[in-house]
Amino acid sequence: MLKGIHQQLDPQESPAFFIQGPKPFPRLMFFCALSLVMMAVDARFDYLGQVRQWFSTALHPLEVVASAPNEWARNINTYFSSHNQLIQDNFKLKQQALIDHAALQRLATVDAENAHLRTLLDGDAPIIPQATLGEVMHMGRDPFSNIITLNRGSRHQITPGQAVVDEQGVVGQITRVYPFTSEVTLITDKKLSIPIQIERNQLRAIAFGEGKRNTLDIPYLPTSVDIKVGDKLVTSGIDGVYPAGLAVAVVTQIKQSQDSPFAKIISRPIAGVNNHKHVLILKVPDSPVINQTNENRPFLPRNNAQHLDQSVVDVLQKNNAAVDPHPVTETPVLDTGVPEANSNSQGPTPETTLAPVAPEHP
Amino acid sequence: MKPVKFSTIVFTMLVGLVFQLYPWSNSGIIIRPDFLLVIMIYWLLQAPYHCNIGWVWFAGLLVDLSTGSLLGQHALTFAVTAFLGLIYQRRLVLFNRWQLYLYVIFLFGVQRALILLLKLFAGGEIPDWTYGLPVISDLILWQFMIIWFGELTRPKKL
Numbered sequence: 001m002l003k004g005i006h007q008q009l010d011p012q013e014s015p016a017f018f019i020q021g022p023k024p025f026p027r028l029m030f031f032c033a034l035s036l037v038m039m040a041v042d043a044r045f046d047y048l049g050q051v052r053q054w055f056s057t058a059l060h061p062l063e064v065v066a067s068a069p070n071e072w073a074r075n076i077n078t079y080f081s082s083h084n085q086l087i088q089d090n091f092k093l094k095q096q097a098l099i100d101h102a103a104l105q106r107l108a109t110v111d112a113e114n115a116h117l118r119t120l121l122d123g124d125a126p127i128i129p130q131a132t133l134g135e136v137m138h139m140g141r142d143p144f145s146n147i148i149t150l151n152r153g154s155r156h157q158i159t160p161g162q163a164v165v166d167e168q169g170v171v172g173q174i175t176r177v178y179p180f181t182s183e184v185t186l187i188t189d190k191k192l193s194i195p196i197q198i199e200r201n202q203l204r205a206i207a208f209g210e211g212k213r214n215t216l217d218i219p220y221l222p223t224s225v226d227i228k229v230g231d232k233l234v235t236s237g238i239d240g241v242y243p244a245g246l247a248v249a250v251v252t253q254i255k256q257s258q259d260s261p262f263a264k265i266i267s268r269p270i271a272g273v274n275n276h277k278h279v280l281i282l283k284v285p286d287s288p289v290i291n292q293t294n295e296n297r298p299f300l301p302r303n304n305a306q307h308l309d310q311s312v313v314d315v316l317q318k319n320n321a322a323v324d325p326h327p328v329t330e331t332p333v334l335d336t337g338v339p340e341a342n343s344n345s346q347g348p349t350p351e352t353t354l355a356p357v358a359p360e361h362p
Numbered sequence: 363m364k365p366v367k368f369s370t371i372v373f374t375m376l377v378g379l380v381f382q383l384y385p386w387s388n389s390g391i392i393i394r395p396d397f398l399l400v401i402m403i404y405w406l407l408q409a410p411y412h413c414n415i416g417w418v419w420f421a422g423l424l425v426d427l428s429t430g431s432l433l434g435q436h437a438l439t440f441a442v443t444a445f446l447g448l449i450y451q452r453r454l455v456l457f458n459r460w461q462l463y464l465y466v467i468f469l470f471g472v473q474r475a476l477i478l479l480l481k482l483f484a485g486g487e488i489p490d491w492t493y494g495l496p497v498i499s500d501l502i503l504w505q506f507m508i509i510w511f512g513e514l515t516r517p518k519k520l
Contacts, residue, residue, distance in 0.1 A: 024415060024445055024448045024449060025445070027414065027415045027416065027445075028415055028441055028442065028444075028445040031415055031416065031419040031437070031438075031441040032438060032441060032442070034419075034434075034437075035419070035422075035423075035434035035435075035437040035438035035441065036434065036438065037434075038433045038434030038437070039432050039433065039434040039435060039438070041433075042432050042433040042434065043432060043484075048433050051427075051433075052427060052430075052433075055427045056427075059383070059427070059428065062376075062379060062380055062383055063383050065380055066380045066381070066383035066384045066385070067383075067384065067385050069384075070384075070385055137385060138385030138386065139385075139386070139387065139391065142429040142430065142431050144431075144481050144486050144489070145431075147430070176430060183430055190485075190487070211487050
């Protein structure tokens, strides 16, 4: 009779102290406290990063299982893609290759000329960023943040802070790296800002993501600023993360309100921020900024051909300063007019000769 | 009614996790149910002798880790939801189907509201009305759980 009593009794009928352990409320309090502590620790300190890493590694097989149906579907789709489609694609690609070849031939000449000019002006060599090809695994699982996950992680030498681009422009920046995957925060995310430049007149500014609306906002530009709908925004390269000249966004809307001295400038990202499969993860150029901070010497946008001629830069800078009552912080950088030198590779560079001059510019 | 095996709970939790990890597309994520929440709340009400607040909290932690959000966010809301379910557990099993639906919708709604609150504290923005849609799909998943694992067990009549 007593043998199976535990199984015969329903939980409702059995004495509470046999099965329940602590009462629900103390239990709830305990777990609430635990999660609050975890949230605080996770938000303020870095201790839990390791836990995430382990968990992500453990989770990888499950992730593979979860994404398997999608993979199959895609493979089947590819398998049955029609003959016609392939021929068309092939034709299109060949045409594109022809056009690209023509452009490339010009590029070689321009490159040579560029190198020549740079040596004349003691500029440093342009940086051609190295890139890793990454595949988008999924859009973020959290509808609140604009994050995509790539199939490249710390095992593939990906580090946080690397820029991510697609064939049209900047997509975002790597913000968290797991062993096999990494998270990219899109430029439309609220937390991300990107230094940009208007391609037409070289005016520099910083664009901020606007979150769910999938647009970028350029705040703190006065209503009188020279910017038009349709202007193309490119990276300015002054942050040392994004190489200069990558397309970022197109201005779609300029609102001027009476009660604000600033214009509300909305732009739409050029890169297919929400619909691409393959992206390039660019290596962060080794920034010499850190080495030079003690020399108190400013850092000129390297790897940017547009900044080659210092006099042009200065003129533009003055123009911009006239237009922009809130010059971006790097304005004094350019006024000093010292072309930043690639300290290691170029041997005796102006760096040595100019070093005594540096203290004069605080 | 046979008591539920603990292994069943663990297994369904794993399956839920796999579905959570499925690469949802942009439009899919709008209607994606909270798999782990529904599964764990079901087990909490069906088999409170196996699944307690701690397990539901742990499921929330798994969600946190898989979404890469602030660690403890989902865990906290899951624990609160589990508590709200558990204190009425003895009455809930006596409810008829529609009463139960209403209460379960309330539970899932509470969880989403709490997450929203936490995100707003962290500086998020207010989402549009589609934010509430997963409650519907939660309910559908709940119905599936009922179909697969049976109605909530009523106590025997004395």
